[in-house]
Amino acid sequence: MPGGHYSEFMTTSVLRALPLQELRERTSAKWRTYPQDVLPLFVAETDFALAPEVEAALQRAVSIGDTGYVAGETPLPEVFAAFAARRYGWHVDASRVRTTADVSMGIVELLRALIVPGDRVIVNPPVYPPFYEVVSEAGGVVTRVPLRDTGDGWELDLAGIEAELADGARAILLCNPHNPTGTVHSRTSLSALAELAARFGAVVISDEIHAPLAQPAAGFTPFLAAGDAASAVGYVVTSASKAFNLAGLKCALMIAGSDETAAVFRTLPDEVFWRTGQFGLLAAVAAFRPESDPWLDSLLSTLDENRRLVAELLATHVPSARYRIPDAGYLAWIDLSDAGLGENPSRAILRDAKVALHFGPAFGAEGSGHVRLNFGTSPELITEAITRIGRMLAS
Structure with a gap:
């Protein structure tokens, strides 16, 4: 049988990210690289429960010892x-x-x-x-x-x-x-x-x-x-x-x-x-498998809303930012060259706003002044992160 998050998925076309407290129990790189006062939006991991069919397949494998x-x-x-x-x-x-x-x-x-x-x-x-x-x-x-x-x-x-x-x-x-x-x-x-x-x-x-x-x-x-x-x-x-x-x-x-x-x-x-x-x-x-298509469609719907939310929040809180809504994925490529944070804005944002973003220059010289933000999470976490950045720039 699918896992415990299945009923929630079936009642909505938009996925809900897991609560922050539960996410902090994860031991992956996203949740163990920085202290708990930092919002981690750097590495390409998402904050949703597994697709029900995937969860069920893994649970079944563990239950029968299919680990060879x-x-x-x-x-x-x-x-x-x-x-x-x-x-x-x-x-x-x-x-x-x-x-x-x-x-x-x-x-x-x-x-x-x-x-x-x-x-x-x-x-x-x-x-x-x-x-x-x-x-x-x-x-x-x-x-x-x-x-x-x-x-x-x-x-x-x-x-x-x-x-x-x-x-x-x-x-x-x-x-x-x-x-x-x-x-x-x-x-x-x-x-x-x-x-x-x-x-x-x-x-x-x-x-x-x-x-x-x-x-x-x-x-x-x-x-x-x-x-x-x-x-x-x-x-x-x-x-x-x-x-x-x-x-x-x-x-x-x-x-x-x-x-x-x-x-x-x-x-x-x-x-x-x-x-x-x-x-x-x-x-x-x-x-x-086709059984996971509805979950993937819900994920795409969620990311569609989130990618647009990033644009709205930046316009409000970081008006100097330049951002194009991406056609794919859950990664926002944001140009902060006019924000006065130097060629690697992620460093100041991590230090002063306690938000971890991927370093733009790591992507090549064209990444100077840029950051990459992972919006594969909840609207609340995205809002908090961009609000923190805006507050930091205003001060």
């Missing part, structure tokens, strides 16, 4: 393929899906297999800080082609990417949807990116961990669904971990777009697959 090694064959590839067809209209061949521990590990191992040491790998800052590290870990050299600010949003700088590919870059590490901006790249730009990669003999690895969190109106396109060229040059690495708050359980999927590109899986060490966590796999299967 992951099986060589599991239902996850087929379950994810059905999820992708249902949610994105993307038809995934389950035979081209493999699992590993997490998205970063999947990216590292694919890069190791696809480039040689010293090869240049394009990233699009401001971008998830571990992108710089995984490229280096795989022996590559980071080549920065920042997102273009259009005035209304951000987009891939295709001309800049083309120039770097022409100059010898061998791979593109894409973030789709993009972290931290919440940008959902258009099908047109993804198709053009794939054509560029094909022309120059490069590969594209697309981190799509935030894909289940794309708002319905955003028109999310998986990279491998962006056309024949994308299928020929690309890989997707994704997980249920961000949407369903399962990062500690360790399960991600690596997906190839063709039989030819899937051949790289046979070259990877067996340990790449064996690192998949048993609990992570069981939770991912439950998360991607």
Whole structure:
């Protein structure tokens, strides 16, 4: 049977975050990095109870001691393929899906297999800080082609990417949807990116961990669904971990777009697959089944309200802030360059407002003056955090 939060979920289309007192009982990084007087809105963990089907699957596993090694064959590839067809209209061949521990590990191992040491790998800052590290870990050299600010949003700088590919870059590490901006790249730009990669003999690895969190109106396109060229040059690495708050359980999927590109899986060490966590796999299967769709829809509805609340609160309490409502995820990318807090505003905000936000400069030089705020929590906590920041700036 589903867990104790099931009845609350069934009575509303909006999820309620757990009470702050209960959240402080958690032992994850979000709740153990800072003292209790700090509101933690930095790391990408959410404050909701697990989806009922996920909770039930984990409780069942514990009750029967299903805590051993992951099986060589599991239902996850087929379950994810059905999820992708249902949610994105993307038809995934389950035979081209493999699992590993997490998205970063999947990216590292694919890069190791696809480039040689010293090869240049394009990233699009401001971008998830571990992108710089995984490229280096795989022996590559980071080549920065920042997102273009259009005035209304951000987009891939295709001309800049083309120039770097022409100059010898061998791979593109894409973030789709993009972290931290919440940008959902258009099908047109993804198709053009794939054509560029094909022309120059490069590969594209697309981190799509935030894909289940794309708002319905955003028109999310998986990279491998962006056309024949994308299928020929690309890989997707994704997980249920961000949407369903399962990062500690360790399960991600690596997906190839063709039989030819899937051949790289046979070259990877067996340990790449064996690192998949048993609990992570069981939770991912439950998360991607149709029974969890209503919970995910409720989460998206909640995040839709929260992303707009952030805009309202900033306009009221931090009018110097610049913020664009993201198309995906639960991360607000906020420009505080005009607030007088220097290149890394998070430091002063942590010290003086007791609110922990992610450091903008960690995402690249383009993050100077910025902070990243996690709004995957209650409206009350978001309100308190932004009110504290406004009060600090006013004083």
